[in-house]
Amino acid sequence: MKKIGFLSFGHWAPTHGSRVKTAAEVLSQSIDLAVAAEELGLDGAYYRVHHFARQLASPFPLLAAVGARTSTIEIGTGVIDMRYENPFYMAEDAGSADLISGGRLQLGISRGSPEQVVDGWKHFGYAPAEGEDSAEMARRHALVFIELLKGEGFAEPHPRPMFPNPPGLLRLEPHSEGLRNRIWWGAASDATARWAAQMGMNLQSSTLKWDETGEPFHVQQANQIRAFRAAWAEAGHAHEPRVSVSRSIFALKTDMDRQYFGRGGKESDQVGVIDDQRAVFGRGYADEPERLIEQLKADEAIAEADTLLLTVPNMLGVDYNVHVIETILKEIAPELGWR
Incomplete structure (x- = not known):
């Protein structure tokens, strides 16, 4: 049984053809899509976080709003950039959003x-501190954040506080019990996947990975997942981890589907250079349902993961994305034993 969610990058642009022209529209439509996805029976609503861009940026107001409008769907991020985060303020925001949602947050960070x-x-x-690079700074922020989520007191109370304090050292409030086990790390390499396992974080493996072996993307990603699980077992954590992969998957059912996604061009992996490193990007899937099912059966990483995130074209509007999700849930997922 796999969980299936959507992952929205939250693009908006005042251009011809866009159904999401403003920041206000992308926020309201992000909430509306989560509500509609829950009604369809989807398991998760996840959002990408980018700064200085016409995309979703500040996740916690959106997560809290989605939590207030829904009741069962998981609500997450994929991912929050920890280079930009104050772990203390973030722990308060995350605790508040998780309590509003009734404990449904699944926070991807990286x-x-x-x-x-x-x-x-x-x-x-x-x-970065002396001797650090920005990636190491992000990991340092992450470790502080997950330590704060344990809810243990660390701050000395004032001898004359404004309000009475409980005994002992104080923790950040509000604290949400259980959120610590619902933190995911977005890993682009085998080494960071193993590190995430050692730190007791779940794994988010996206549509990009450092090209470490030259093998097809889905094979490298499946090996990364196996390395993560082996490191988790070696670390001896008490609970089972979760692993997600994200894919662009479109079943071509209507003329509109074929117009948007039926032209091909993304049937194989792509290779590029990011931050001076060779990276491999996973292929997209767009085909008639019968052929699509056979293609997805051959994806080793999808088989290894327990959670599949469908990257959605949010700029095409809520109604079209509901159609995309519904088709996957009704015609593709059952044939693959996902539901």
Whole structure:
């Protein structure tokens, strides 16, 4: 049984053909899509976070709003860039959003992706410590954040507080019990996947991976997942981890589907260079349902993961994305034993 969610990058642009022209529209439509997806029976609503871009940026107001409008669907991120985050403020925001949702947050965090601006985290007031690079700074922020989520007291109370304190050292409030086990790390390499396992974080493996062996993307990703699970077992954590992969999957059912996604061109992996490293990008899937099912059966990483995130074309509007999700749930997922 696999969980299936959507992953929205939250694009908006005042261009011809866009059904999401403003920041206000992308926020309201992101909420509406989560509500509609829950009604269809989808398991998760996940959102990408990018700064200095016409995309979703500040996740916690959106997560809280989705939590208030829904009742069962998981609500997550894929991913929050920890180079930009104050772990203490983030722990308070995350605790609040998780309590509003009744404990449904699944927070994906990571060192982030290539940026719109040079060293954007500097504008947020952060800088690597001496001897650190920005990726190491992100991991340091992450470790502080997950430590705070344990809910243990660390701050000395004032001798004359404004309000009475409980005994002992104080923790950040509000604290949401269980959120610590629902933190995911977005890993682009085998080494960071193993590190995430050692730290007790779930794994989010996306549509990009550092090309470490030259094998097809889905094979490298499946091996990364196996390395993560082996490291998790070696670390001896008490609970089972979760693993997600994200894919662009479109069943061509209507003339509109074929117009948008039936032209081909993404049937094989793509290779590029990011941050001076060779990266491999996973293929997209768009075909008639019968052929699509056979193609997905051959994806080793999808088989290894327990959660599949469908990347959705949010700029085509809520109604079209509901159609995309519904087709996958009704015609594709059952044939693959996902539901």
